[in-house]
Amino acid sequence: MTESADAKTVRAPNVLVMGVGSSGSRAVAAMTSLNPELDAVAIDTDTKVLEAIGMKNRIHVGATITRGLSSGGDVELGRQSIEKDSSNIRKQLRQVDLLVIVAGLGGGTGSGALPVITRIAREAGALVLTMVATPFKFEGAKINRIADEAIKRLRSHSDAIIRIENERLVDRSDADLPAEQAFARSHQVMMDGIFSISRLLTRNGVVGLDFACIHTMLRNCDGFCNFASADGAGDDRAKTVVETLLKHRLLNKGRMLEGAAGAVIGLTGGHDLRLSEIDDVMTQLQEKLPDEVWLNFGVAVDPAFEGRLSAIILVAEQWKEPLVDHNRQMGLSFNKNLNPGQGELLLETTGKGEFTNSDPTIHNNEDLDVPTYIRRDIKLPR
Template identity: 30%
Template sequence: MNFDMPVNRSSIIKVLGIGGGGSNAVNHMFTKGIKNVDFVICNTDSQALTNSPVPVKIQLGASLTEGRGAGNKPAIGREAAIENIDDVIEVLSNNTKMVFITAGMGGGTGTGAAPVIAKAAQELGILTVAIVTIPFRNEGQRRINQAMEGIAEIEKYVDSLLVINNEKIREMYGDLRVSEAFSRADDVLAVAAKGIAEIITVHGYINVDFADVETVMNNSGVSIMGSATATGPDRAMEAVQEALNSPLLNDNNIEGARNLLINITSGSEEATMDEIGEITDFIQSCAGEDADMIWGNGVDENLGEALCVTVIATGFETNSIPELYVRKKQMDKIPLDKQFTPEEQSRAEEQTGFEVREKKTPKSAESNVISQRTIEFDLSDTTTPVKSNTDPMEQSMEVRRAADRVKNIKRNYEQMRELNMNHRERQSNIEDLENQPAYLRKNIQIDDSKPSEEKRVSKFSLSDDAEDGGVKLSDNNRYLHENVD
């Protein structure tokens, strides 16, 4: 049976850039290249759409803004997205299983339109991941406040939210030119989308597919991610440590994550089992033993001798980026023209009833004459018995515990003393062994005669008999006897 694979079919993964910041990031990803994903940009600025190399473009709010942008007003961006939401739904309905929504928060289009598009994707049953940025501090407090409100809004409609703080990029790379600073931010967004997408699209020996990613990221809330590449003999540990210090990990801490997704990619020098074990053990120790881990291994020849580690941590019990939450004032609105029923009126009167009390004024003093009197003190010693609050049984238990502690201390002291004595004896024995020859220790007597004075006659065949005046054959040589046996 033969199967025909579909050709030129739309990818199941789409990357949407919303607004100016999101579109710039998607343009950067499109130029850099991410395997087997479709790119789409959505913007109110017609000029930015014209200059983009991405083929699929959606203009938001053409009649509302007339192609001039949202003017840094999130409300305009939201209305523009609502105006053209059908165009977005048409693109997402074409074989889409997962969508990345990238946006720079703080402006008009990205802040206002991204939550609307995320809500539409969620209603289509698509796994929705938002990758958004917090503005640089020098962009102004107003943009930062708008960004916080936009992030709090988009979090309601996404399965997973990755937040990148641009200010942390500045802390890591120092004082950069404006174009370089925003290029670094685009790089980080591209690494985030590429790291997650290619876990699915690039096949490996131990493959991680869309179902694994969906298990980790579905309804996971705020997530943190890191990716890094390293070379050399310690490339495994260097890559995983650098990944956990990535700008994508806003607080550099994956402790408490319930789910971990790890992708290890190597080039011409394939990763070894020891390297993979070193990476997974290190991440597991950082996240905790209760975290469930899914890991995959693939090959990318473009890496050469380098090793790339991508870590995604999700399922935190508390928000991993606490500065995102904007505290809202709790207000109960009560309409002044509301008509109350007699029962509600009586209940309200009972709740708001009050009591009038007569104010009491102190009586004026009859006279202001100051009288003098003598105060006597009793100097006799009195002893007040003090009752002990301690139970006699508890006192006896304390005494026993103290006695046991003393015994333990003495026993430990004797053991240590014995060990020290044995150690000293061993030291002295070693010195004796080194200084005294073995034959003296074993009481073996050795003749001090010189070799020149020794007899040169064999004791088995010859005898040195002085009476005969010479050497003769020995009588006890059994080989010369008549009976040999």
């Protein structure tokens, strides 16, 4: 194969970050202000929110349903708004390999729209990582119930769901924390996670952590994936990173590592990153992980991180080999066939062809154009 042919065959994965609803849109807008190169889009029913965030790539949905206002906490209005403008969503997903959806749950647009968007993304063949912030307890039982129900629906079409529990991000010691800062914490966690994943997939690494690795992690984690990140600077940066991760609230102060079924660890540093620092971080984290854990790690070099060290860890609480590979990223097959006597039944969904941009046939909140085994998440035996 010639060099030109190789260049056509191998390409960097296309990652799109999609903010949905007012909370998700604001979070993604903050990300793009820090990293203008981030491929991102904001989606909401509220025209005031979309105008205020100042993003160029934004989609107003449900104009004839909410008339430019928010969905007012009505989940059904959020669902209808996305269904009505689903063709615009499909256009955004052309050539997307990994879709990262960012939203706050408990409201109408995020909770109602996300299950529809994840379904459309899976139909388009994208790997779907959903990153959602769940409500504080004081927001009320109804809001929390809406969030819980949304997560149940998201499981049908998300490859993995990262739950950022606002309640876990604060504790009694934060009682005097300004309300604005408390709510902003989940946005900061989302930004850290997306920037870290983006760096690992797009920067040259001294130890490879590629799209196939992330793909394997997400498709085997059985629905939920936990996330934490940490940064350190100076001579003790490796020690700082480890201590931060082992005390991280989103990892239940390190206890989630002890029962992890799978983990992806990514480190980013400058050209001054030493092998001894990589060894220190990986050794101490592996001491907390079970011996049989599925583990992969990568190291990316970024000149902007001179004098600094950043770490991200994705943790799967469960690990389940899927019978059916729903994902078709970049035409690659990730079934390594380690046991010649067993294998996966690879049923391909090639899309709708010339009908890709047609409105779906919806009945009882189900897209009848999607095969039943995918629509109802039925595992097919060989």
